[in-house]
Amino acid sequence: MGKASRAIADNPALASAPGIDVNRVVSIIWMAGAALAALAGVVYSLSNGISWQQGFQLLLLIFAGVTLGGLGTAVGAIVGSIIVGTMIQVSTLFIPSELKNVGALAVLIIILMIRPQGILGRRRGWAELWIGETSSVRPSHRASAFRRSSSPWPRSA
């Protein structure tokens, strides 16, 4: 399942060639992600109460935590989230408490500019972030496939 999902992330058309059922894997991944998020919501509500807006308020901070830690690694998500969470609360010592989320979001933007793969992001897999970069180590077909699948627009023809 893990290998199948990584194959689909890289190139969905190519992944279905050896018989991976793309839709089934994607559904399972969505369900697993939703289950984890639901668990997180329950744990959050145990200490903070339930509010109809709690998900949205956390959304950007979740993005910040995951991106900081490095997309594509589970340990990265944990590390990034701990750092973001601690930083938000500690920052209230220095900046007004209503702006504590601003600090986290600002750090997110700065991290994305300096090191877009995050703290623990895989250097090899995410070097393709720099679209203009070429490397003699990476096979060129994989590079171009990754870049094209990164666009939300369809590939021509």
Place this chain on the structure above:
Amino acid sequence: MDWGNVFSQAITQGIGIQAVIFALAAIGLNVQFGYTGLLNFGQSGFLAVAAYGLGVSIAMMGWSLWVGLLVGIAAAVVLALLLGAPTLRLRADYLAIVTIAAAEILRLVFRSVTFNPVFGGSDGINRFADDFYALNPFNAGVKIGPVDFSENDMWIVTIGWILVVVMSVLVFLMMRSPWGRVIKAIREDEDAVRSLGKSVYAYKLQALTIGGVMGCFGGFVAAIALQSVQPDYYGTDLTFFAYAVLILGGAARVLGPIVGSVVFWFGLVLIDSALSNAVSSGAITFIQSTQVGQIRYWILGISLMLLMIYRPQGILGDKKELSLDAR
């Protein structure tokens, strides 16, 4: 059930202030997302800096309306450059995350108590549009058939639609030009454009800036029409509504944002008035009148989901030119 009133309200709002604001925001998004393929989820940030630029210049600094407009446009350009310069070299998702974070930062800063003397906190800035309404040539409200506007509303709606037409003509001319061809090519296949020697980064930055400036006029109309600039109006809801308007009308089409905005607001106000009317006249008994606002958004959300699944190109779109990968 007073259907006449329901429809007249819906038609009035369908071509009214909100429709104009979202048409302008969607035209800007059209240039960025529809034609260039940039995922800008911070369009509300552009509208916010423009509106606050205008409001702060007039209310705090005491400058004239025209200087305020220039300040707002300059703020939108600076925001576009700040957002685009570092992130346009990265994958599309990164621009999305950075723009949504930037828009939220702007909203929180504008809302904060710390900056209350400058930005007015959560109350915002009020009473700065008098210069504009002093130029109003309409002496009385306008009532033509089902449409009913007060004289101030009529003035800003007229100016707003003139702006929409001017922007649409500009977009049409831009996209027919060689520059527009490169932009559309970037959307389809960046590597091919790069192989022809064009600087994709420069074109994307230009598209982001132009889209941002067009969208910021929506912020001006919002500030002047509502006669106040409030931070909570410029949240992520506004961005998502602008996307809904754009996709409904058809991205990458000149008339898409206009059609989408009119249909969207007509539909929203129709559902709202019909439900409120039905509840207050007793035709529907299982809903209270305070729940109508939320139910309207349910229906809106479900309609948008159905739209994305069954007709992602929207009303005017071309299926070959746009197909959002729904995954």
